[in-house]
Amino acid sequence: MTAVSAVAHANIALVKYWGKRDGALMLPATSSVSLTLDAFRTTTTVTLLPEGAPDEVELDGVRLEGAPRTKVVRFLDLVRSQVPPELAGRGAGVVSRNDVPTGAGLASSASAFAALAGAAAGAYGLDLDRRGLSRLARRGSGSASRSVFGGFVRWNAGDLDDPVRGDETSYAEPLPTAPDLDVAMAVVVLDAGPKAIGSREAMASTVATSPYFPAWVEHTELDAAAATAAIAAGDLTVLGEIAEASAMRMHATMLAAYPAVRYLAPASLEVLDAVAALRADGVGAWATMDAGPNVKVLCAARDLELVGEALALAPDGARRRVLLARPGPGLRTETLP
Numbered sequence: 001m002t003a004v005s006a007v008a009h010a011n012i013a014l015v016k017y018w019g020k021r022d023g024a025l026m027l028p029a030t031s032s033v034s035l036t037l038d039a040f041r042t043t044t045t046v047t048l049l050p051e052g053a054p055d056e057v058e059l060d061g062v063r064l065e066g067a068p069r070t071k072v073v074r075f076l077d078l079v080r081s082q083v084p085p086e087l088a089g090r091g092a093g094v095v096s097r098n099d100v101p102t103g104a105g106l107a108s109s110a111s112a113f114a115a116l117a118g119a120a121a122g123a124y125g126l127d128l129d130r131r132g133l134s135r136l137a138r139r140g141s142g143s144a145s146r147s148v149f150g151g152f153v154r155w156n157a158g159d160l161d162d163p164v165r166g167d168e169t170s171y172a173e174p175l176p177t178a179p180d181l182d183v184a185m186a187v188v189v190l191d192a193g194p195k196a197i198g199s200r201e202a203m204a205s206t207v208a209t210s211p212y213f214p215a216w217v218e219h220t221e222l223d224a225a226a227a228t229a230a231i232a233a234g235d236l237t238v239l240g241e242i243a244e245a246s247a248m249r250m251h252a253t254m255l256a257a258y259p260a261v262r263y264l265a266p267a268s269l270e271v272l273d274a275v276a277a278l279r280a281d282g283v284g285a286w287a288t289m290d291a292g293p294n295v296k297v298l299c300a301a302r303d304l305e306l307v308g309e310a311l312a313l314a315p316d317g318a319r320r321r322v323l324l325a326r327p328g329p330g331l332r333t334e335t336l337p
């Protein structure tokens with residue numbers, strides 16, 4: 001029996017991906033730039049089952065059924081559509097584990113689909129280079145295309161004129177990085193409260209109804225270019241400013257959707273104040289937020305403990321939960337004996 005295991009890490013976008021131009025091919029409206037973290041890891045093993053056996057999917061020890069299973073089965077079908085018939089007829093056993101602090105609300109579809117892409121491609125004998133793996137992971141979840149690589153990564157929007165060319169050219173790649181750009185990220189974990197709208201649906205609604213969406217698309221391409229240049233030049237201040245601005249613009253664009261999409265909680269804004277206070281004290285720290293209330297704060301690696309400690313102190317004297325992360329590696333796969 002062929003079994004392949006893969007490990008992928010979460011990534012946090014510094015220039016955000018928010019909106020698709022093609023939902024079937026998972027082509028983004030814009031390029032995006034991210035940092036892969038050493039924390040929040042997914043390990044997935046795919047084992048080929050005998051011909052005709054149904055796919056079995058297990059996540060963190062629980063057998064998946066219904067929609068979450070279907071999402072994985074569809075992805076496996078995409079892999080099977082690219083392999084010879086004798087392999088395409090075989091089901092798969094998928095066992096996945098997330099190393100995320102429990103209750104942190106940080107389980108990531110990026111690490112999940114990057115690991116699944118690596119393990120499924122390996123088990124079905126689909127011979128893909130890193131670029132091919134990134135394109136495959138993209139089909140599971142857009143941000144997963146970026147978790148194929150470690151450190152700073154750019155996911156290219158790809159050819160905008162033709163979907164076939166777009167599919168071929170929309171992949172992530174590691175960014176040339178100044179050797180002295182030594183960054184880290186403090187992740188402030190806030191109470192997620194009642195679950196807001198899922199990011200895929202929220203994204204589609206933003207594209208369809210936010211009058212700010214065209215401006216978002218136009219500006220994000222500029223931000224991606226500027227962030228790429230700042231990473232190459234090792235300019236953390238410029239990178240941090242672009243990252244915080246991109247997050248603010250993404251949330252502004254979704255707040256302008258109808259009905260409005262709001263992920264930020266009052267506590268998120270308090271953390272933004274704390275980040276601004278750090279900067280006023282001369283500490284380089286810049287915030288970014290995704291489809292939830294948590295705030296991730298980019299800073300120099302040497303400032304990480306200090307930033308983490310400052311953000312742990314809430315105005316009411318309570319302590320916030322802060323996880324400290326550093327740049328992490330790209331996708332790794334291993335064929336099991």
Ligand code: DP6
Nearest residue numbers: 013016017109141142143200290291
């Ligand atoms: C806010 O990659 O989870 O984290 O492609 O629909 O699976 P799908 O969406 P997903 O969206 C991530 C959105 C974001 C910003 C980002 O990571 O760039």
